[in-house]
Amino acid sequence: MKPLAIPLLFLTVSAGFSAFAAQQTNTGENKKMDSVVIPVTSESDRPVRIADPAHFTGKAIVAPLFPAEAPSEATAAYVTFEPGARTDWHSHPVGQHLAVTRGSGYIQFWGGERKKIGQGDVVWIPPGIKHWHGATPDNSFTHLAVQEHLAGKTADWMEKVTDEQYGMPKQLPASPAQPSRAQQLMGETAPKLAELTDQVLYNDIWERPELSKRERSLITVSALIALNRPDQLRSHMSLALKNGVTQSELSEAITHLAFYTGWPSAVTAVGIAKDVFKADQKQ
Incomplete structure:
Protein backbone atom coordinates (compact mmCIF):
# COMPACT_ATOMS: atom_id res chain seq x y z
CA MET A 1 0.00 0.00 0.00
CA LYS A 2 1.29 3.43 -0.90
CA PRO A 3 2.19 5.76 2.01
CA LEU A 4 -0.50 8.34 0.99
CA ALA A 5 -3.24 5.70 1.02
CA ILE A 6 -2.84 4.99 4.76
CA PRO A 7 -3.87 8.51 5.97
CA LEU A 8 -6.75 8.56 3.49
CA LEU A 9 -8.00 5.21 4.74
CA PHE A 10 -7.74 6.43 8.34
CA LEU A 11 -9.71 9.59 7.54
CA THR A 12 -12.41 7.58 5.75
CA VAL A 13 -12.81 5.16 8.67
CA SER A 14 -12.83 8.03 11.20
CA ALA A 15 -15.49 9.93 9.26
CA GLY A 16 -17.66 6.84 9.02
CA PHE A 17 -17.34 6.16 12.73
CA SER A 18 -18.19 9.79 13.57
CA ALA A 19 -21.30 9.66 11.39
CA PHE A 20 -22.39 6.39 13.02
CA ALA A 21 -21.80 7.82 16.51
CA ALA A 22 -23.76 10.96 15.66
CA GLN A 23 -26.62 8.87 14.32
CA GLN A 24 -26.71 6.81 17.51
CA THR A 25 -26.65 9.98 19.63
CA ASN A 26 -29.50 11.53 17.64
CA THR A 27 -31.48 8.31 17.90
CA GLY A 28 -31.01 8.32 21.65
CA GLU A 29 -32.11 11.94 21.89
CA ASN A 30 -35.17 11.22 19.75
CA LYS A 31 -36.10 8.33 22.02
CA LYS A 32 -35.77 10.62 25.03
CA MET A 33 -37.93 13.29 23.37
CA ASP A 34 -40.53 10.69 22.38
CA SER A 35 -40.81 9.62 26.01
CA VAL A 36 -41.56 13.17 27.25
CA VAL A 37 -45.29 13.75 27.82
CA ILE A 38 -46.40 17.22 26.76
CA PRO A 39 -48.94 18.48 29.32
CA VAL A 40 -51.98 19.91 27.52
CA THR A 41 -55.29 20.75 29.19
CA SER A 42 -58.47 21.24 27.20
CA GLY A 167 -69.21 56.25 39.99
CA MET A 168 -72.85 55.23 40.34
CA PRO A 169 -75.26 58.13 40.82
CA LYS A 170 -76.87 58.43 44.22
CA GLN A 171 -79.98 56.32 44.54
CA LEU A 172 -83.23 58.21 44.27
CA PRO A 173 -86.22 57.16 46.36
CA ALA A 174 -87.48 53.83 45.09
CA SER A 175 -90.21 54.15 42.51
CA PRO A 176 -92.84 51.48 41.87
CA ALA A 177 -91.38 48.50 40.03
CA GLN A 178 -91.89 48.77 36.29
CA PRO A 179 -93.29 45.75 34.46
CA SER A 180 -90.70 43.70 32.61
CA ARG A 181 -90.60 43.53 28.83
CA ALA A 182 -92.18 40.08 28.99
CA GLN A 183 -94.96 41.36 31.23
CA GLN A 184 -95.60 44.26 28.87
CA LEU A 185 -95.84 41.97 25.84
CA MET A 186 -97.60 38.95 27.32
CA GLY A 187 -98.81 39.80 30.81
CA GLU A 188 -102.47 40.39 30.04
CA THR A 189 -102.87 37.56 27.53
CA ALA A 190 -100.47 34.92 28.88
CA PRO A 191 -99.40 35.91 32.41
CA LYS A 192 -97.86 32.51 33.17
CA LEU A 193 -95.72 32.66 30.04
CA ALA A 194 -94.53 36.12 31.08
CA GLU A 195 -93.71 34.79 34.55
CA LEU A 196 -91.76 31.82 33.14
CA THR A 197 -89.90 34.12 30.77
CA ASP A 198 -88.76 36.34 33.64
CA GLN A 199 -88.09 33.72 36.30
CA VAL A 200 -86.80 30.75 34.28
CA LEU A 201 -85.38 32.13 31.04
CA TYR A 202 -83.78 35.36 32.26
CA ASN A 203 -83.26 34.74 35.99
CA ASP A 204 -82.06 31.13 35.62
CA ILE A 205 -80.94 30.10 32.13
CA TRP A 206 -79.19 33.37 31.28
CA GLU A 207 -77.50 33.43 34.69
CA ARG A 208 -75.96 29.94 34.54
CA PRO A 209 -72.12 30.11 34.65
CA GLU A 210 -71.51 27.32 32.14
CA LEU A 211 -71.87 29.87 29.34
CA SER A 212 -71.13 33.57 29.61
CA LYS A 213 -73.82 36.08 28.69
CA ARG A 214 -71.72 36.99 25.66
CA GLU A 215 -71.78 33.38 24.46
CA ARG A 216 -75.51 33.08 25.15
CA SER A 217 -76.14 36.24 23.15
CA LEU A 218 -74.26 34.85 20.14
CA ILE A 219 -76.24 31.61 20.33
CA THR A 220 -79.56 33.43 20.67
CA VAL A 221 -78.86 35.87 17.83
CA SER A 222 -77.81 32.97 15.57
CA ALA A 223 -81.00 31.06 16.34
CA LEU A 224 -83.19 34.10 15.67
CA ILE A 225 -81.43 34.73 12.34
CA ALA A 226 -81.95 31.09 11.36
CA LEU A 227 -85.63 31.25 12.32
CA ASN A 228 -86.05 34.68 10.65
CA ARG A 229 -87.56 36.33 13.73
CA PRO A 230 -86.86 40.04 13.08
CA ASP A 231 -88.76 41.47 16.07
CA GLN A 232 -86.90 39.40 18.66
CA LEU A 233 -83.62 39.68 16.71
CA ARG A 234 -83.58 43.46 17.03
CA SER A 235 -83.73 43.45 20.83
CA HIS A 236 -81.27 40.57 21.17
CA MET A 237 -78.74 42.23 18.86
CA SER A 238 -78.84 45.29 21.12
CA LEU A 239 -78.43 43.06 24.16
CA ALA A 240 -75.53 41.22 22.50
CA LEU A 241 -73.61 44.48 22.10
CA LYS A 242 -74.10 45.21 25.80
CA ASN A 243 -72.92 41.69 26.64
CA GLY A 244 -69.60 42.17 24.86
CA VAL A 245 -70.32 40.87 21.34
CA THR A 246 -68.70 43.19 18.80
CA GLN A 247 -70.32 44.59 15.67
CA SER A 248 -67.79 42.75 13.51
CA GLU A 249 -68.67 39.46 15.22
CA LEU A 250 -72.38 40.00 14.57
CA SER A 251 -71.65 40.84 10.93
CA GLU A 252 -69.53 37.71 10.56
CA ALA A 253 -72.26 35.59 12.17
CA ILE A 254 -74.76 36.88 9.59
CA THR A 255 -72.37 36.07 6.73
CA HIS A 256 -71.68 32.59 8.10
CA LEU A 257 -75.36 31.82 8.63
CA ALA A 258 -76.30 32.90 5.11
CA PHE A 259 -74.78 29.65 3.84
CA TYR A 260 -76.73 27.52 6.32
CA THR A 261 -80.04 29.32 6.76
CA GLY A 262 -80.49 31.01 3.39
CA TRP A 263 -79.92 34.46 1.90
CA PRO A 264 -83.39 35.88 2.77
CA SER A 265 -82.83 35.35 6.51
CA ALA A 266 -79.35 36.86 6.29
CA VAL A 267 -80.55 39.88 4.28
CA THR A 268 -83.26 40.54 6.87
CA ALA A 269 -80.64 40.33 9.62
CA VAL A 270 -78.38 42.80 7.77
CA GLY A 271 -81.13 45.42 7.74
CA ILE A 272 -81.76 44.96 11.46
CA ALA A 273 -78.04 45.05 12.27
CA LYS A 274 -77.66 48.32 10.36
CA ASP A 275 -80.33 49.98 12.53
CA VAL A 276 -78.98 48.49 15.77
CA PHE A 277 -75.38 49.54 15.00
CA LYS A 278 -76.49 53.08 14.16
CA ALA A 279 -78.45 53.35 17.41
CA ASP A 280 -75.50 51.97 19.38
CA GLN A 281 -73.13 54.60 17.96
CA LYS A 282 -75.43 57.38 19.15
CA GLN A 283 -75.33 56.16 22.76
Whole structure:
Protein backbone atom coordinates (compact mmCIF):
# COMPACT_ATOMS: atom_id res chain seq x y z
CA MET A 1 0.00 0.00 0.00
CA LYS A 2 1.29 3.43 -0.90
CA PRO A 3 2.19 5.76 2.01
CA LEU A 4 -0.50 8.34 0.99
CA ALA A 5 -3.24 5.70 1.02
CA ILE A 6 -2.84 4.99 4.76
CA PRO A 7 -3.87 8.51 5.97
CA LEU A 8 -6.75 8.56 3.49
CA LEU A 9 -8.00 5.21 4.74
CA PHE A 10 -7.74 6.43 8.34
CA LEU A 11 -9.71 9.59 7.54
CA THR A 12 -12.41 7.58 5.75
CA VAL A 13 -12.81 5.16 8.67
CA SER A 14 -12.83 8.03 11.20
CA ALA A 15 -15.49 9.93 9.26
CA GLY A 16 -17.66 6.84 9.02
CA PHE A 17 -17.34 6.16 12.73
CA SER A 18 -18.19 9.79 13.57
CA ALA A 19 -21.30 9.66 11.39
CA PHE A 20 -22.39 6.39 13.02
CA ALA A 21 -21.80 7.82 16.51
CA ALA A 22 -23.76 10.96 15.66
CA GLN A 23 -26.62 8.87 14.32
CA GLN A 24 -26.71 6.81 17.51
CA THR A 25 -26.65 9.98 19.63
CA ASN A 26 -29.50 11.53 17.64
CA THR A 27 -31.48 8.31 17.90
CA GLY A 28 -31.01 8.32 21.65
CA GLU A 29 -32.11 11.94 21.89
CA ASN A 30 -35.17 11.22 19.75
CA LYS A 31 -36.10 8.33 22.02
CA LYS A 32 -35.77 10.62 25.03
CA MET A 33 -37.93 13.29 23.37
CA ASP A 34 -40.53 10.69 22.38
CA SER A 35 -40.81 9.62 26.01
CA VAL A 36 -41.56 13.17 27.25
CA VAL A 37 -45.29 13.75 27.82
CA ILE A 38 -46.40 17.22 26.76
CA PRO A 39 -48.94 18.48 29.32
CA VAL A 40 -51.98 19.91 27.52
CA THR A 41 -55.29 20.75 29.19
CA SER A 42 -58.47 21.24 27.20
CA GLU A 43 -61.05 23.88 28.01
CA SER A 44 -63.37 21.20 29.41
CA ASP A 45 -60.67 20.29 31.95
CA ARG A 46 -60.80 23.81 33.37
CA PRO A 47 -64.36 24.39 34.61
CA VAL A 48 -65.42 27.98 35.11
CA ARG A 49 -66.74 29.24 38.42
CA ILE A 50 -68.59 32.25 39.77
CA ALA A 51 -66.23 34.69 41.47
CA ASP A 52 -66.48 34.71 45.27
CA PRO A 53 -69.15 37.28 46.20
CA ALA A 54 -67.14 37.97 49.37
CA HIS A 55 -64.61 39.75 47.14
CA PHE A 56 -66.79 41.00 44.26
CA THR A 57 -69.81 43.24 43.78
CA GLY A 58 -72.10 41.97 41.03
CA LYS A 59 -71.51 38.82 39.03
CA ALA A 60 -68.17 37.79 37.58
CA ILE A 61 -67.11 34.49 35.99
CA VAL A 62 -63.59 33.09 36.46
CA ALA A 63 -62.15 30.76 33.80
CA PRO A 64 -58.79 29.43 35.11
CA LEU A 65 -56.00 28.85 32.58
CA PHE A 66 -53.22 27.32 34.66
CA PRO A 67 -52.14 26.98 38.31
CA ALA A 68 -48.62 27.55 39.59
CA GLU A 69 -46.23 24.80 38.48
CA ALA A 70 -42.98 24.64 40.47
CA PRO A 71 -40.55 26.26 40.20
CA SER A 72 -42.81 28.89 38.60
CA GLU A 73 -45.24 30.73 40.88
CA ALA A 74 -47.30 32.26 38.04
CA THR A 75 -51.03 31.63 37.58
CA ALA A 76 -53.50 32.98 35.03
CA ALA A 77 -57.24 33.18 34.43
CA TYR A 78 -59.82 34.95 32.31
CA VAL A 79 -62.32 36.97 34.34
CA THR A 80 -65.57 38.21 32.80
CA PHE A 81 -67.53 40.92 34.62
CA GLU A 82 -71.17 41.55 33.87
CA PRO A 83 -72.16 45.22 33.47
CA GLY A 84 -71.66 47.03 36.77
CA ALA A 85 -69.67 44.20 38.40
CA ARG A 86 -66.30 44.93 40.02
CA THR A 87 -63.73 43.60 42.46
CA ASP A 88 -63.30 44.81 46.02
CA TRP A 89 -60.28 46.92 46.87
CA HIS A 90 -57.26 44.63 46.93
CA SER A 91 -53.53 44.37 46.24
CA HIS A 92 -51.14 41.75 44.89
CA PRO A 93 -47.94 40.85 46.76
CA VAL A 94 -45.98 40.29 43.53
CA GLY A 95 -48.05 42.55 41.25
CA GLN A 96 -50.40 41.62 38.40
CA HIS A 97 -50.74 42.06 34.64
CA LEU A 98 -54.22 42.59 33.17
CA ALA A 99 -54.82 42.27 29.42
CA VAL A 100 -58.28 43.40 28.30
CA THR A 101 -59.68 40.98 25.72
CA ARG A 102 -63.27 42.20 25.36
CA GLY A 103 -65.56 45.02 26.38
CA SER A 104 -64.72 48.06 28.46
CA GLY A 105 -64.05 48.54 32.14
CA TYR A 106 -62.50 50.67 34.85
CA ILE A 107 -59.39 50.46 36.99
CA GLN A 108 -58.46 52.73 39.87
CA PHE A 109 -55.45 52.92 42.18
CA TRP A 110 -56.03 54.12 45.74
CA GLY A 111 -55.80 57.91 45.80
CA GLY A 112 -55.85 58.18 42.00
CA GLU A 113 -58.48 58.78 39.34
CA ARG A 114 -60.63 56.06 37.86
CA LYS A 115 -59.40 55.16 34.36
CA LYS A 116 -61.41 53.56 31.57
CA ILE A 117 -59.74 50.65 29.75
CA GLY A 118 -60.80 48.64 26.71
CA GLN A 119 -59.95 45.78 24.38
CA GLY A 120 -56.22 45.59 23.64
CA ASP A 121 -55.13 47.56 26.72
CA VAL A 122 -52.57 45.99 29.08
CA VAL A 123 -52.29 47.17 32.68
CA TRP A 124 -49.40 46.57 35.10
CA ILE A 125 -50.36 46.74 38.77
CA PRO A 126 -47.19 47.03 40.89
CA PRO A 127 -46.79 44.93 44.07
CA GLY A 128 -48.73 46.18 47.08
CA ILE A 129 -50.76 48.82 45.20
CA LYS A 130 -54.33 49.03 46.51
CA HIS A 131 -56.76 49.06 43.58
CA TRP A 132 -59.97 47.74 42.05
CA HIS A 133 -61.16 46.95 38.53
CA GLY A 134 -64.41 45.93 36.86
CA ALA A 135 -66.93 46.53 34.08
CA THR A 136 -68.60 49.77 33.11
CA PRO A 137 -72.30 50.08 33.99
CA ASP A 138 -73.43 49.36 30.41
CA ASN A 139 -70.93 46.81 29.09
CA SER A 140 -69.46 43.48 30.08
CA PHE A 141 -65.70 43.27 30.48
CA THR A 142 -63.21 40.41 30.11
CA HIS A 143 -59.54 40.49 31.01
CA LEU A 144 -56.70 38.01 31.27
CA ALA A 145 -55.10 38.20 34.72
CA VAL A 146 -51.54 36.95 35.28
CA GLN A 147 -50.01 37.02 38.74
CA GLU A 148 -47.64 35.11 41.04
CA HIS A 149 -48.00 33.45 44.41
CA LEU A 150 -46.11 34.69 47.45
CA ALA A 151 -46.38 32.65 50.63
CA GLY A 152 -49.30 30.76 49.05
CA LYS A 153 -51.47 33.73 48.04
CA THR A 154 -51.86 36.03 45.05
CA ALA A 155 -54.05 38.79 46.54
CA ASP A 156 -54.81 40.62 49.78
CA TRP A 157 -58.50 41.53 49.86
CA MET A 158 -59.83 44.69 51.50
CA GLU A 159 -63.10 46.62 51.73
CA LYS A 160 -65.89 46.87 49.18
CA VAL A 161 -65.86 49.51 46.44
CA THR A 162 -68.78 51.81 47.23
CA ASP A 163 -71.23 52.98 44.59
CA GLU A 164 -69.80 56.50 44.97
CA GLN A 165 -66.25 55.23 44.35
CA TYR A 166 -67.46 53.20 41.39
CA GLY A 167 -69.21 56.25 39.99
CA MET A 168 -72.85 55.23 40.34
CA PRO A 169 -75.26 58.13 40.82
CA LYS A 170 -76.87 58.43 44.22
CA GLN A 171 -79.98 56.32 44.54
CA LEU A 172 -83.23 58.21 44.27
CA PRO A 173 -86.22 57.16 46.36
CA ALA A 174 -87.48 53.83 45.09
CA SER A 175 -90.21 54.15 42.51
CA PRO A 176 -92.84 51.48 41.87
CA ALA A 177 -91.38 48.50 40.03
CA GLN A 178 -91.89 48.77 36.29
CA PRO A 179 -93.29 45.75 34.46
CA SER A 180 -90.70 43.70 32.61
CA ARG A 181 -90.60 43.53 28.83
CA ALA A 182 -92.18 40.08 28.99
CA GLN A 183 -94.96 41.36 31.23
CA GLN A 184 -95.60 44.26 28.87
CA LEU A 185 -95.84 41.97 25.84
CA MET A 186 -97.60 38.95 27.32
CA GLY A 187 -98.81 39.80 30.81
CA GLU A 188 -102.47 40.39 30.04
CA THR A 189 -102.87 37.56 27.53
CA ALA A 190 -100.47 34.92 28.88
CA PRO A 191 -99.40 35.91 32.41
CA LYS A 192 -97.86 32.51 33.17
CA LEU A 193 -95.72 32.66 30.04
CA ALA A 194 -94.53 36.12 31.08
CA GLU A 195 -93.71 34.79 34.55
CA LEU A 196 -91.76 31.82 33.14
CA THR A 197 -89.90 34.12 30.77
CA ASP A 198 -88.76 36.34 33.64
CA GLN A 199 -88.09 33.72 36.30
CA VAL A 200 -86.80 30.75 34.28
CA LEU A 201 -85.38 32.13 31.04
CA TYR A 202 -83.78 35.36 32.26
CA ASN A 203 -83.26 34.74 35.99
CA ASP A 204 -82.06 31.13 35.62
CA ILE A 205 -80.94 30.10 32.13
CA TRP A 206 -79.19 33.37 31.28
CA GLU A 207 -77.50 33.43 34.69
CA ARG A 208 -75.96 29.94 34.54
CA PRO A 209 -72.12 30.11 34.65
CA GLU A 210 -71.51 27.32 32.14
CA LEU A 211 -71.87 29.87 29.34
CA SER A 212 -71.13 33.57 29.61
CA LYS A 213 -73.82 36.08 28.69
CA ARG A 214 -71.72 36.99 25.66
CA GLU A 215 -71.78 33.38 24.46
CA ARG A 216 -75.51 33.08 25.15
CA SER A 217 -76.14 36.24 23.15
CA LEU A 218 -74.26 34.85 20.14
CA ILE A 219 -76.24 31.61 20.33
CA THR A 220 -79.56 33.43 20.67
CA VAL A 221 -78.86 35.87 17.83
CA SER A 222 -77.81 32.97 15.57
CA ALA A 223 -81.00 31.06 16.34
CA LEU A 224 -83.19 34.10 15.67
CA ILE A 225 -81.43 34.73 12.34
CA ALA A 226 -81.95 31.09 11.36
CA LEU A 227 -85.63 31.25 12.32
CA ASN A 228 -86.05 34.68 10.65
CA ARG A 229 -87.56 36.33 13.73
CA PRO A 230 -86.86 40.04 13.08
CA ASP A 231 -88.76 41.47 16.07
CA GLN A 232 -86.90 39.40 18.66
CA LEU A 233 -83.62 39.68 16.71
CA ARG A 234 -83.58 43.46 17.03
CA SER A 235 -83.73 43.45 20.83
CA HIS A 236 -81.27 40.57 21.17
CA MET A 237 -78.74 42.23 18.86
CA SER A 238 -78.84 45.29 21.12
CA LEU A 239 -78.43 43.06 24.16
CA ALA A 240 -75.53 41.22 22.50
CA LEU A 241 -73.61 44.48 22.10
CA LYS A 242 -74.10 45.21 25.80
CA ASN A 243 -72.92 41.69 26.64
CA GLY A 244 -69.60 42.17 24.86
CA VAL A 245 -70.32 40.87 21.34
CA THR A 246 -68.70 43.19 18.80
CA GLN A 247 -70.32 44.59 15.67
CA SER A 248 -67.79 42.75 13.51
CA GLU A 249 -68.67 39.46 15.22
CA LEU A 250 -72.38 40.00 14.57
CA SER A 251 -71.65 40.84 10.93
CA GLU A 252 -69.53 37.71 10.56
CA ALA A 253 -72.26 35.59 12.17
CA ILE A 254 -74.76 36.88 9.59
CA THR A 255 -72.37 36.07 6.73
CA HIS A 256 -71.68 32.59 8.10
CA LEU A 257 -75.36 31.82 8.63
CA ALA A 258 -76.30 32.90 5.11
CA PHE A 259 -74.78 29.65 3.84
CA TYR A 260 -76.73 27.52 6.32
CA THR A 261 -80.04 29.32 6.76
CA GLY A 262 -80.49 31.01 3.39
CA TRP A 263 -79.92 34.46 1.90
CA PRO A 264 -83.39 35.88 2.77
CA SER A 265 -82.83 35.35 6.51
CA ALA A 266 -79.35 36.86 6.29
CA VAL A 267 -80.55 39.88 4.28
CA THR A 268 -83.26 40.54 6.87
CA ALA A 269 -80.64 40.33 9.62
CA VAL A 270 -78.38 42.80 7.77
CA GLY A 271 -81.13 45.42 7.74
CA ILE A 272 -81.76 44.96 11.46
CA ALA A 273 -78.04 45.05 12.27
CA LYS A 274 -77.66 48.32 10.36
CA ASP A 275 -80.33 49.98 12.53
CA VAL A 276 -78.98 48.49 15.77
CA PHE A 277 -75.38 49.54 15.00
CA LYS A 278 -76.49 53.08 14.16
CA ALA A 279 -78.45 53.35 17.41
CA ASP A 280 -75.50 51.97 19.38
CA GLN A 281 -73.13 54.60 17.96
CA LYS A 282 -75.43 57.38 19.15
CA GLN A 283 -75.33 56.16 22.76
